[in-house]
Amino acid sequence: MKLSDRIAAIPPSATISITTRASQMQGEGIDVVNFAAGEPDFDTPQFIKRAAKAALDAGDTKYTPGSGKELLAEISKKLQRENNLQIPPRQIVTTFGAKHAIYDACLALLDPGDTVLIPSPYWVSYPEMVKLAGGTPVALPTGPQNNFKITPTQLLEAGSSAKVLILNSPCNPTGTTYTRTELAEIAKAVLKTDLIVFSDEIYEKLVYGDTKFTSFASLDEQLPQRTVTFNGLSKTFSMTGWRVGWAAGPGEIIDAIKRLMSHETTNPVSFVQAGALAAYSDPQAPQAVESMRKQFEKRCGRMTERLNAIDGVKCVRPTGAFYCFPDVSSHYGRSIGGVEVTDSAGFAQTALAKARVAMVPGAPFGEDRCVRLSFATSMEQIDKGLDRLEQMLS
Numbered sequence: 291m292k293l294s295d296r297i298a299a300i301p302p303s304a305t306i307s308i309t310t311r312a313s314q315m316q317g318e319g320i321d322v323v324n325f326a327a328g329e330p331d332f333d334t335p336q337f338i339k340r341a342a343k344a345a346l347d348a349g350d351t352k353y354t355p356g357s358g359k360e361l362l363a364e365i366s367k368k369l370q371r372e373n374n375l376q377i378p379p380r381q382i383v384t385t386f387g388a389k390h391a392i393y394d395a396c397l398a399l400l401d402p403g404d405t406v407l408i409p410s411p412y413w414v415s416y417p418e419m420v421k422l423a424g425g426t427p428v429a430l431p432t433g434p435q436n437n438f439k440i441t442p443t444q445l446l447e448a449g450s451s452a453k454v455l456i457l458n459s460p461c462n463p464t465g466t467t468y469t470r471t472e473l474a475e476i477a478k479a480v481l482k483t484d485l486i487v488f489s490d491e492i493y494e495k496l497v498y499g500d501t502k503f504t505s506f507a508s509l510d511e512q513l514p515q516r517t518v519t520f521n522g523l524s525k526t527f528s529m530t531g532w533r534v535g536w537a538a539g540p541g542e543i544i545d546a547i548k549r550l551m552s553h554e555t556t557n558p559v560s561f562v563q564a565g566a567l568a569a570y571s572d573p574q575a576p577q578a579v580e581s582m583r584k585q586f587e588k589r590c591g592r593m594t595e596r597l598n599a600i601d602g603v604k605c606v607r608p609t610g611a612f613y614c615f616p617d618v619s620s621h622y623g624r625s626i627g628g629v630e631v632t633d634s635a636g637f638a639q640t641a642l643a644k645a646r647v648a649m650v651p652g653a654p655f656g657e658d659r660c661v662r663l664s665f666a667t668s669m670e671q672i673d674k675g676l677d678r679l680e681q682m683l684s
């Protein structure tokens with residue numbers, strides 16, 4: 291059978307496939323420490339589950355008009371309250387996860403020949419979404435020497451011919467968070483170009499130490515007209531399986547996404563919308579989110595320290611999200627447990643086979659020197675996995 295050229299060019303998501311492989315091994319009774327999964331290990335808070343259950347029991351089981359009037363109003367209030375953004379409900383659309391929102395925005399904006407600037411390392415799905423929509427991804431390289439951050443100069447050099455810039459702060463996979471000042475400098479550079487910015491703010495609540503989160507579009511009054519802000523409930527409320535995300539931005543783009551969704555998916559799940567509404571409006575929410583954040587912060591410290599204590603491993607301390615992205619390349623060219631390791635894929639495969647530790651290679655994120663380890667798991671698992679890794683590399 292001849293599949294489309296479009297799909298033939300797309301590899302499966304490395305994050306999803308390695309997480310699935312690790313879960314399968316666990317299912318077979320193999321004692322794998324799973325640092326591959328990009329999802330919080332906590333259960334969804336009870337008050338959110340109760341709201342969805344009540345909606346289901348009340349017969350909330352039909353197609354809904356639009357994305358749900360009340361939910362859009364609540365997201366609009368959240369944007370005003372927490373992000374200093376005035377975006378009316380009609381300029382917001384809810385989707386099946388933020389992933390869906392970003393992909394639909396690519397479909398709404400890109401034509402063949404359009405380029406999209408993506409600071410590298412990047413989340414594995416951005417370049418593939420851009421390609422699926424017919425666009426051309428262009429990486430803006432960064433490295434550990436500048437904490438994985440792009441500079442305004444880099445942007446100005448590349449920005450004049452590109453259509454979209456994707457910003458992701460806090461960043462998956464590097465854990466980097468731009469400061470307000472750094473973002474303001476980027477905003478100034480953006481305003482000298484015609485770039486539309488996709489600001490993926492899915493990890494906004496997961497910041498550590500003195501780090502403060504800033505919404506990109508709030509930095510200048512001209513930015514809301516050319517920024518699409520993406521977010522969702524997956525990471526903030528530990529609701530990855532609920533599949534609910536959203537996009538907020540210029541009316542023309544949001545209307546185009548709604549038009550596309552009218553043929554593609556219709557509107558988000560009825561009773562899931564009730565859970566999302568509770569997440570954004572219930573007074574218990576801030577406490578629930580903060581309690582998860584605090585635990586991530588402790589785990590972040592532990593994983594970073596333990597990684598840096600291993601010979602030949604260098605890890606920049608994350609300021610957000612829940613990933614460590616250490617440089618392990620000094621081990622390339624060595625034989626580890628009888629296996630010649632030459633790249634991040636080989637390193638991750640060897641760690642799984644020899645140490646029973648699952649992680650994602652850096653190559654699909656655009657950085658082959660590194661591997662990605664998620665600390666969205668218990669302290670016991672972090673210690674157990676790092677003990678095994680330390681032993682494997684000693």
Ligand code: PMP
Nearest residue numbers: 387388389413462492522524535
């Ligand atoms: N953006 C980034 C950077 C992510 O890591 C994820 C996690 N999958 C998403 C978007 C999408 O999350 P979801 O579709 O679960 O809302």
Ligand code: GLU
Nearest residue numbers: 303305306327328329462
């Ligand atoms: N965002 C998570 C990750 O990077 C979930 C999997 C995915 O959607 O890529 O692992």
